Each structure stands twice: as structure tokens, then as C-alpha cells.
Amino acid sequence: EAGVVQSPRYKIIEKKQPVAFWCNPISGHNTLYWYLQNLGQGPELLIRYENEEAVDDSQLPKDRFSAERLKGVDSTLKIQPAELGDSAVYLCASSSDSAYNEQFFGPGTRLTVL
Amino acid sequence: ELKVEQNPLFLSMQEGKNYTIYCNYSTTSDRLYWYRQDPGKSLESLFVLLSNGAVKQEGRLMASLDTKARLSTLHITAAVHDLSATYFCAVVTTGNQFYFGTGTSLTVIP
Numbered sequence: 001e002a003g004v005v006q007s008p009r010y011k012i013i014e015k016k017q018p019v020a021f022w023c024n025p026i027s028g029h030n031t032l033y034w035y036l037q038n039l040g041q042g043p044e045l046l047i048r049y050e051n052e053e054a055v056d057d058s059q060l061p062k063d064r065f066s067a068e069r070l071k072g073v074d075s076t077l078k079i080q081p082a083e084l085g086d087s088a089v090y091l092c093a094s095s096s097d098s099a100y101n102e103q104f105f106g107p108g109t110r111l112t113v114l
Numbered sequence: 115e116l117k118v119e120q121n122p123l124f125l126s127m128q129e130g131k132n133y134t135i136y137c138n139y140s141t142t143s144d145r146l147y148w149y150r151q152d153p154g155k156s157l158e159s160l161f162v163l164l165s166n167g168a169v170k171q172e173g174r175l176m177a178s179l180d181t182k183a184r185l186s187t188l189h190i191t192a193a194v195h196d197l198s199a200t201y202f203c204a205v206v207t208t209g210n211q212f213y214f215g216t217g218t219s220l221t222v223i224p
Contacts, residue, residue, distance in 0.1 A: 042214030
């Protein structure tokens with residue numbers, strides 16, 4: 001079974017430019033999460049989807065960040081414009097409707113904003 | 115807001131020694147996970163603890179949960195170099211919200 005797929009793995013951009021990340025969750029997983037992980041810290045939730053619906057986006061900086069999950073499968077996370085402080089690893093995770101709702105993480109996208 | 119604290123943040127230990135990582139959290143929780151993260155890699159699930167008194171063991175790692183004390187421990191027995199990684203606990207609250215700890219960076223020295 002394929003795991004959570006993310007692309008690109010690395011991205012370097014200049015500040016004020018836009019950037020987008022893509023995530024393909026594990027087949028059959030209806031819940032999808034985007035996390036931000038700064039160096040030396042634990043992941044922090046940005047947004048959680050249940051199918052197509054964003055059920056928790058309270059931590060998403062909506063002035064510059066946006067996300068979508070069309071058709072309830074793949075998802076994209078966009079930053080426009082990027083700032084220096086956005087440099088971090090962006091992790092995508094997915095889970096099924098099992099009793100444990102265990103999350104499976106993708107490899108992440110490491111963003112560097114110059 | 116839920117707080118999840120781990121200690122120590124950094125741990126350097128010799129091979130063959132035992133040690134315990136602690137995870138404290140500030141509110142009631144449905145369940146708790148332990149994850150491992152190698153440098154530059156993503157998080158790998160180690161254990162899920164579902165109830166008070168739950169204990170799980172895999173190889174040299176053993177995790178336990180005390181929901182009354184709001185404390186989970188990850189015990190390392192006879193450490194080996196391959197266990198060097200960062201370990202995170204994650205607490206799950208009602209509404210399936212995950213809160214991750216600060217992480218414990220473990221280095222096992224030969």
C-alpha cells in the first residue's frame with residue numbers, strides 16, 4: 001500500500017513569491033491534515049479536512065495561506081506571498097475512520113524562503 | 115489551550131543504558147501516540163495508547179499511559195545506536211484534535 005505522497009520535497013523561493021504544495025493521501029483515507037513543523041519543534045496543525053470540508057482551519061493564517069481538497073482526495077496548500085518566517089517543513093498526513101484515527105505522515109516539503 | 119510538554123528535550127545516552135522520556139499534558143485526552151522522526155524524514159508511528167494503564171512494548175521501547183496523572187512515558191531499555199532519533203508524543207482530544215509535544219532528541223553513543 002502506497003503511503004502519503006507529497007511534492008515537491010524541497011522548494012527554495014524568494015520572499016513575496018507564491019508557492020504551492022501537493023499531497024496525495026493514502027487511498028480510502030477521508031481525513032487529511034496539513035502541519036507546519038519548524039526546526040526543533042513538533043508539528044502544528046494548519047488545517048484538517050474531512051472529505052472536501054475543512055473542519056478545522058483555526059490555525060491557518062488566512063491572509064496568505066489557502067488550501068483546497070477538491071473531490072475529497074488530493075490537496076494543495078498555497079502561500080502567497082511567502083515571507084521569510086514561512087521557512088519550515090510542511091507535512092501532510094491522512095487517517096481513516098478507524099477507532100484510532102491513526103495518522104500516517106508524508107515525507108514533507110522543506111520550504112526555504114530567501 | 116492544551117499544552118504537551120516533553121522532557122528531557124535532549125538526551126545523550128550510552129549504549130546499553132536505560133532511560134525514560136516523559137510526556138505531560140494539561141487536559142483530558144482520548145488517546146496518546148508516540149512517534150519517531152529521523153533527521154530529514156517524516157514521522158513514524160510507534161505506539162497508540164488508548165486507556166489508563168495501557169502499556170505497549172516493541173523491542174527495546176515500552177510506552178505507558180497514566181490518564182489520571184496526565185502522563186505518558188517512553189522507556190528505553192539497553193539503548194542501541196539505531197534508536198537515535200527525535201521522539202514525539204501526541205495527545206488527542208475530543209474532536210480528534212492532535213497536539214504534539216516539543217520532541218526529545220535522543221543520541222545513543224557507542
